[in-house]
Amino acid sequence: MFKHKKLIAHTVPQSPPNEDAKFLGWQKMRSGEVFALYNVIARGHPSFGSTVTDKGLRKLNLQVPDAPLPQGSVKEF
Numbered sequence: 001m002f003k004h005k006k007l008i009a010h011t012v013p014q015s016p017p018n019e020d021a022k023f024l025g026w027q028k029m030r031s032g033e034v035f036a037l038y039n040v041i042a043r044g045h046p047s048f049g050s051t052v053t054d055k056g057l058r059k060l061n062l063q064v065p066d067a068p069l070p071q072g073s074v075k076e077f
Contacts, residue, residue: 020062024051026070036067 021038028034036054040047040062047060054064 018063019065020045021052021057021065023065023067026067034070038065038067 020040020042022041024037024039026034027037037051038054038057040050040052040057040060042048042062045060045062047062052060054067057064
C-alpha cells in the first residue's frame with residue numbers, strides 16, 4: 001500500500017494544558033483600587049472569549065492564573 005513515504009504530523013498550537021484564562025492587565029477604579037482582568041481561553045467553555053475578574057473566574061469554576069504585580073501606587077487595605 002505505502003511505499004515507505006515519510007509521514008509528517010503537524011500539530012496545532014494550543015494553550016498550555018490546564019490553562020483556563022490569560023491575564024490581560026490591571027483596571028484602576030476611581031477609588032484607586034485595582035483589579036486584574038483575564039480572558040477566558042478554556043476551549044468549549046460557555047464563557048470562552050469573555051473578559052472577567054479573578055472573582056468571575058472562580059464563579060465559573062475556572063483556574064485563576066498568576067498575575068504580575070501592578071505597577072505604580074496601589075491602594076492598601
